[in-house]
Amino acid sequence: MDASQLGKLLKDSYENAPKTEKVTMIHLFGIKYFDEIKQSNISQIIEASGIHSTYRTELGKGIKLAKYVSVK
Numbered sequence: 001m002d003a004s005q006l007g008k009l010l011k012d013s014y015e016n017a018p019k020t021e022k023v024t025m026i027h028l029f030g031i032k033y034f035d036e037i038k039q040s041n042i043s044q045i046i047e048a049s050g051i052h053s054t055y056r057t058e059l060g061k062g063i064k065l066a067k068y069v070s071v072k
């Protein structure tokens with residue numbers, strides 16, 4: 001999966017999240033797509049998603065969490 005496809009998935013996750021859980025969905029995205037994200041450039045994924053560039057930090061947190069947690 002390339003950065004453009006990951007960006008589209010991230011945008012969908014973010015836009016379809018309940019208002020109070022948007023950042024949580026960014027973390028979850030980082031956990032779910034850890035392997036694919038590592039093959040791409042995080043900045044390009046954020047840019048392709050159209051969400052604010054400051055969410056790069058939140059995506060990074062999700063990626064770090066991926067080593068320790070799994071999705072139910």
